[in-house]
Amino acid sequence: MRSLAIYALLGCMYCGVLPLQAQTPTPAATPAAAAANANPDVRFRALEEHEQRGAVLKIRDQLLFERSERDKRERAIVGLRNALQGTLMNPDDTQKLAGLVTLWQDANSLYNEVKRANYRQLELITLIGNAKLSTGMLPQVASFLLDAEKQTTQLGDNQKKQQEHLLSFGQPIIMAICNVPPPRSFITHSGITMRLCGQGKEWFYVSEQPITEAQYQAVIQPQAGDSAKAPTTDSPSPAKTDISLTNAIRFCGMLSRLEQRNLLLPNISRANRYPPIPKAGNENHTYVLPDNNQLNILSLTSYTPSCAIWINSPWLPNDLDTERALERFAVSFNIVWDPRRLFAESTTFGELPFARYPQLGFVIVTHRNTGWYLRWQHLLDKMDAENAAKPLNTPE
Amino acid sequence: MKQIYRSLFLFTLILTAWTAMPTLLAQPTPAMYRGKFVRKEIRRTIVKPTFICTLTKGASPFVAFEFWEQHEITYFEINIYQAMQEVVREKNEDGLDVVKDFAPIPGQFIKDNDEIPRQEIQIKGLLANEKFSILGKEYVTDNKGRIYDLGQNILDLFDTMDTRSFELAISHATLGEQIITLTRNLISRQNPVIPGNNAASQYDILEAFGLNFTQQMQCGRDGLKVNVTTYGEITAGKRVAIVVDVTNSDAKPVSNLIARSFSRHQELNGKLFYFGLVTANQPVQSRRHLTLPPGVDGNKPFFKAFACLSRHPWHREKLFYVWLPNTDQPARFIRYVTIPTAVNAGQPLHLSIAFWDIIGAIPEKRQDLSLSIQANK
CATH class of the missing domain: 1.20.58 (Methane Monooxygenase Hydroxylase; Chain G, domain 1)
Structure with a gap:
């Protein structure tokens, strides 16, 4: 009986029927302690x-x-x-x-x-x-x-x-x-197929074909929406020839800016959901004309463009007099690579940068990190889409 | 027999005596001494016909030679002296000569045996219509004894900038061969370190073109304007002229100006164009116009004489013609090139004309040309 009465009293205290010191700061005093506090002599x-x-x-x-x-x-x-x-x-x-x-x-x-x-x-x-x-x-x-x-x-x-x-x-x-090695090929936002070339540290991407007329126009004069993608047609567009070195370099600059704009935007919103990758810098995602080192690599492979192409390296003459004259008069020739000998000369020769020929076009190259990073971006986009499609899980 | 021998002996004796008599009876010949020099006498003459060649001025852009016939005459002369003899002026009591003197022997001279050669050059005249061989090619002089290097082969020799001189051999079938040293001095100094050195060469082609390549102490290039044109049919194998005109509108002159063509085609590459000093409003090759009112014949002696004397502009109302120094005529140099044959019709040919002056390269003035090859007619 006595125990029952005590339990009933305790129950009332818990329910708050009896006035208790409710303003006690955390931690709330246990009922026994509260009672003892109210009356220290009571335990x-x-x-x-x-x-x-x-x-x-x-x-x-x-x-x-x-x-x-x-x-x-x-x-x-x-x-x-x-x-x-x-x-x-x-x-x-x-x-x-x-x-x-x-x-x-x-x-x-x-x-x-x-x-x-x-x-x-x-x-x-x-x-x-x-x-x-x-x-x-x-x-x-x-x-x-x-x-x-x-x-x-x-x-x-x-x-x-x-x-x-x-x-x-x-x-x-x-x-x-x-x-993880870069992909063997990728397609830029502008629709240019880039192929991996070289070995080890000398890897780089080169456009599978010389830049076509449609691709050139799409970048130089992009349509509404700024997608700069060449329209797909049944018949393949011919190579963009009759172009000077200066205009080819200008195309590369415009293409690089377009492609980098497409790379930058998704980056910002990813926060810490994915591993931080040091290759994310934009300095390697530019598209340029091949240089002499890349020409040496291309000439050893089975890569044979359909026209002669500009190389963005100065051509060095064989004789000292011409070399001195070029330096004295501040004139330079650039290398033209003509593997199909369309000019009926050797496979490489020097030409003035403003020259244009119906058989002379250009290809573009980019660092191996570009393909790697594009694949990375596509993967993260895909994972984001998959995550967005999943039902929300209430965190525990 | 004895009598015959005796007769013979006597005959011989008499004969000998008779022939020796004048000698025995003659006076001894007096000794002759060389006296004063009288004259030279040409013993023999050798004439060697040859030629001389000079660079003609004012034929730019062609190097022109002028040929003169000359004779190299070698006179072999001997000296003639007076013949002197000893004359006794006084004899002593014993008949011995005590005072002697030398007196000329009238009508007698002593000739020296040593021949002294003396050369003389005689210019005979212009060699017109004569064949000469230069750089393996045959040329014929015109009626003024001149040969113009219309192919600009001499200029081609100096298209290598390091070539400052060239020994040119010119030969004639009968007149022999001459070797002249042509020079191309791109930078002359006003005060050469060693006087006499660096002086203008007689055979400097730039001097012959009338160009001034003396280095100027104060110069600039701000007013320089250039223009490049081509003349001629641009067809494979044909010759065309590349004409470069320059003007200067700034007070500071452009010093030691040259231009060079650059092309991947060897036929168009490496041609040098020479201008030298380009001053403001004063062309290198100035020409003068004589403007006459209509109906007046400028060939009349009166006008010709007056034109030679007057160098000042005359007001039109005072005199009925004016003398105009041509200030707007640009400095011009022309090179002739052959269009390459290995290029197809319709194909473009690209070349650049780049400029350089004493300060250095002038890349902003570079002219880029694109020529389209026409089909052969």
Whole structure:
């Protein structure tokens, strides 16, 4: 009967029927403490025991939860390592990239999980600390609290290690992403097909064909919408010939500005959802005429343009007198590469930059990073679209 | 027999005595001494016909030679002296000569045996209608004894900028060969370091063109204007003229101006155009116009004489003609080139004419030309 009365009184106190000191700042004082505070000489032993038991249970549940989360994370980290090995073996570069990006995202979210676990661990330590302050603890409760404290500290150490593992995991993923070779070919926003040429550090892209009349007009005089894409027609457009070196260089400048504008816009909105790639600089995404080094590489391959093409390197004469005259009078000749000998001369000769011929056109080249970065951008666009299509998940 | 021998001996004796008699009886010949020099005597003469060649001025843009016949005469002369003899002025009591003197022997001279050669050049006259061989080609002089290098082959020799002189051999079938050293001095200095050095060469082609390539201390290029035109049919294998005109409207002269053609075709590449000093409003090749009212014959002696004397502008009302120095005539140089034959009709030919003066290259004045080859008719 007496116990029943005490429980009823406690119930009333919890429901707030009796006036209690409700302005107590956080943490809210336990009912037993509140009663003791109201009247320090009054102690409700059972209430205190109940509170203690509640706190201990909470600590126990929390500890169990954190331990299971820790094990889950350990398994996830092992899974990430195995997945990385598997992804690196993928022969398809685009799939490899997608896999690496997903791994990076998983590692990132795992890292955030560890950070949240860190906060929870601190809360748990506070709980244990508060519980230890209670008086009249049973010895087994006290030893439990001590043990829980030790385990919580161990959890903290473990979280730190997991964070370090995850941090060190991110860098190899980014390195692996950067080491994925550029695609063999790509199509610019202006519709020009670029083909990879060369080897190793000498890789670069060259337009598959000399720039056509349609492509030239599309860039020099873009239609409404500024897409600068050549209209598709049934019959292939002829190569743009009868063009001077100066105009060819001007075309490259305009094309570069158009292509870079298309590269810049999507970049800004990506924030931290994808790994930061150092190749994102715009200085390598320009389109220019090939130089002498690139000509040497092209001439060793099976690349044979349909017309003679301009090379953006000065032509050096064979005799010293002409060389001196060129220097004295500030005149320069540029190299023309004519692999099909349309000019009935050697495969390379020098010509004045303003010259124009019906058999002389131009091709464009760009750094290998351009193709790499375009593929990267397409991948991220695709992943953004996929993410946008997924239903929203309520975060826990 | 004895009598015959005796007669013979006597005969010989008498004969010998008779022939020796004048010698024995003759007076001894007096010794002759060389006296004063009297004259030279040409013992023999050798005449070698040859020719001389000079550069003609005022034939720009062609190098022109003028040929004169000359004789190289070599006179072999000997000296003639007075013959002197010893004369006794006084004898002593014993009949011995005590005072002697030298006196000329009238009518007697002593000739020196040593021949002294003396050369003399005699210009005989212009060599008209004569054949000469220059650089392996035959040329015939005109009626003024001149040969014009219409093919500009001499100028081609100097198109290499490092070539400053060239030894040109000119030969004639009978008059022999001459070697002249042609020069092309692109930079002359006003005060040469060593007097006498760097002086204008007699065979400098730029001097012959009347061009001034003396380096100017103060010069500029702000007022320089250039123009390039072509004359002639642009057909494969045909010759066309590339004409470069320059004017200067600035007070500062342009110094040592030259131009050069650049093209990937060898026939059009590397031709030098010479201008030298280009002053403001004063052309290098100035011409003068004589403007006469209609009906007046400018060939009349009165006008010709007056034209020679007067160099000042005359007001039209005072005198019925004016003397106009032509200030708007540009400095001009012409090079003749052959259109390459390896290029098809309809194909363009590209060349640039670039300029250089004493300050350096003038890239902003470069003229770019595109010529379209016409089909052969």
